[in-house]
Amino acid sequence: MVQVSALSDEALVEKIISDDQELFGEVVKRYQDKLERYIRRLGSSTEQSQDIVQDTFIKTFQNLKSFNSKYKFSSWIYRIAHNEAINLFKKESKYQKFSFSDWLSEVLPSSSNVEEEVTEKLDLEQLKKKLSKLDLKYKEVLILYYLEDKKYKEISRILKIPTSTVGIRLKRAKKQFKEICQPQS
Amino acid sequence: MSTTVIKEQITSQIKDGKLKMKPKWYFWLGSILLFQGTLAVLLIGSYVVNLCFYVLRSYGPFGYLALGRAGLGPFVATFPWKLLLIAGLSLLIGLKLLQKYEFSYTKHSLYILLALLATILLAGLLTDLAGFNERFRLHRYLQPVYSEKFMGHDWMIGEIRQKTADGFVLETPRGDMIRVIVGKDAVTPFGRDYDLDKRVRVIGEMHDSATRSAIFFEAKGVGMDEGMRWRQTKVRGMMHSRRGLELVK
Numbered sequence: 044m045v046q047v048s049a050l051s052d053e054a055l056v057e058k059i060i061s062d063d064q065e066l067f068g069e070v071v072k073r074y075q076d077k078l079e080r081y082i083r084r085l086g087s088s089t090e091q092s093q094d095i096v097q098d099t100f101i102k103t104f105q106n107l108k109s110f111n112s113k114y115k116f117s118s119w120i121y122r123i124a125h126n127e128a129i130n131l132f133k134k135e136s137k138y139q140k141f142s143f144s145d146w147l148s149e150v151l152p153s154s155s156n157v158e159e160e161v162t163e164k165l166d167l168e169q170l171k172k173k174l175s176k177l178d179l180k181y182k183e184v185l186i187l188y189y190l191e192d193k194k195y196k197e198i199s200r201i202l203k204i205p206t207s208t209v210g211i212r213l214k215r216a217k218k219q220f221k222e223i224c225q226p227q228s
Numbered sequence: 229m230s231t232t233v234i235k236e237q238i239t240s241q242i243k244d245g246k247l248k249m250k251p252k253w254y255f256w257l258g259s260i261l262l263f264q265g266t267l268a269v270l271l272i273g274s275y276v277v278n279l280c281f282y283v284l285r286s287y288g289p290f291g292y293l294a295l296g297r298a299g300l301g302p303f304v305a306t307f308p309w310k311l312l313l314i315a316g317l318s319l320l321i322g323l324k325l326l327q328k329y330e331f332s333y334t335k336h337s338l339y340i341l342l343a344l345l346a347t348i349l350l351a352g353l354l355t356d357l358a359g360f361n362e363r364f365r366l367h368r369y370l371q372p373v374y375s376e377k378f379m380g381h382d383w384m385i386g387e388i389r390q391k392t393a394d395g396f397v398l399e400t401p402r403g404d405m406i407r408v409i410v411g412k413d414a415v416t417p418f419g420r421d422y423d424l425d426k427r428v429r430v431i432g433e434m435h436d437s438a439t440r441s442a443i444f445f446e447a448k449g450v451g452m453d454e455g456m457r458w459r460q461t462k463v464r465g466m467m468h469s470r471r472g473l474e475l476v477k
Contacts, residue, residue: 064242064249071235093234100238104247109255111330203333 052116060107067104070120075100077191078124084186085128086179095131099124118200121193125183125201132179176223181216188213266325270348273318276311277352279373282361283308287377287385288453291429295449296415298431302383319344376401383431384445385453388422395447396422398430407444408432415449427453 047069050058059066075096082092102123110119177185187193187201188209199206241247283289289306292299322344326332332340355361365374378385378401386398386406395410408430410420422428432447 060249065239067242068235068239071238075234097234097237100234101241101247104238104242105250106255107249108252109250199333205334205336208336 053112056107056110056116057112067100067107070103071100074117074120078120081121081186081191082124082128084190085125085183086132087128091131092128095124095127099127102127114200115197118193118197121187121191121197121201122203177216177219181212181219184209184212185216185220262325262328266322269318269322269325270344270351273315273322273348274351274355276315276318277348278355278361279352280308280311280315281353281356282374283311283377285356288429291451291453292383292431294417295429295431295451298382298415298448299451302380302429302431305380305383306377315348319348322348378402382433383429385427385429388424388426388428391422391424398428398445408447408450409444410447410450414447416451418450418452420450422450429453 047055047058047066050069052070052073055066055069059070078096078099079089079092082095083089087095099120103120106123110116183202184198187198188195193201195206195209198204198209202209204212238247283306287306289303289308292301292303292306319341323337323341326340326344327337361374364370384398384400384406386400388396389399389405390397392407395408398406398408400406410416414432429451430445430447431449432445435444435446
């Protein structure tokens with residue numbers, strides 16, 4: 044018998060639908076951290092992101108029979124999480140409150156040197172300020188591409204935008220970030 | 229919340245039956261309703277666009293604009309505003325419905341909108357060209373949709389039946405004979421040399437004068453109705469033909 048952990052996401056979903064619904068716990072195990080991290084990067088607090096993730100799993104389970112196994116399960120679940128997060132942001136008008144602190148602390152390597160750490164922290168603050176000025180539509184593409192390691196096609200499925208638009212947004216995101224980083228005359 | 233906690237919460241809800249998967253038929257029903265809704269919107273949109281073509285073809289609202297400022301009133305009265313509004317609404321609803329389809333995100337919304345617009349326009353045009361309106365307008369239940377716009381308070385369409393010293397006698401599509409007096413200041417972009425049986429549109433004012441002993445229409449503008457195409461359909465004692473309007477004697 045094949046170990047559950049060895050199954051692909053899509054095969055696991057098939058098994059959950061046909062054999063054992065409780066196997067959904069494995070989906071939770073596989074995706075909770077990833078989704079929580081993604082939602083935090085989108086701009087929610089840790090507590091909020093946990094609630095969103097829980098709602099995401101509930102919605103995923105309820106709609107599992109609508110999942111088309113031709114496509115990647117990860118894109119589908121990311122899409123649900125993304126929608127949940129955006130809906131909550133809209134509700135709370137938190138579009139502008141984008142927090143990059145968690146993201147940057149993950150991105151930048153931690154330094155053992157105190158002096159380096161202080162400089163790093165100062166840079167980090169400045170960088171945070173600059174990054175928070177990016178539009179949400181650019182942030183989400185940047186996060187998915189650079190931090191979640193998603194391919195163009197997957198991002199396209201998650202954000203429900205054409206693949207060409209993903210490329211355009213990435214390009215514009217980089218351009219906008221560059222403009223933000225340039226010293227003002 | 230740790231992974232274990234959330235995992236336990238979810239699995240216990242599943243075990244207790246508090247969390248259930250929606251059945252497959254629920255999604256099938258959704259797909260069927262979505263398809264039917266899209267189809268209905270497409271059909272309504274096409275029919276309404278077809279009606280727009282029909283109204284433009286039959287009543288030629290733009291023809292009134294050639295008669296100057298006074299022609300604005302009849303233009304507004306005969307132009308299919310409501311139909312265009314409904315067509316626009318169905319276009320937007322159609323777009324929203326199409327965006328719910330799985331394929332839609334791979335295409336830009338503008339392309340979907342343009343494709344939808346082209347489909348509705350083409351379907352509407354073909355329906356009109358095929359002459360469906362001439363059949364539909366005879367249908368009892370559809371007659372209110374095809375309410376005629378041949379005559380208003382200060383404008384009318386008809387055929388010249390007789391020339392007079394100061395104008396002509398016009399026969400309206402309803403069969404009324406109305407004396408039209410064309411004043412010296414009247415706008416006549418196509419000249420004042422009126423041929424008998426010529427179809428014209430007039431704007432002006434209706435008078436019921438005791439001195440003239442009959443109803444007459446004082447024209448402030450006379451325009452030709454060239455270019456309108458009416459098909460062979462017998463409606464209310466009239467024969468509409470491609471050449472123009474012929475009364476059935």
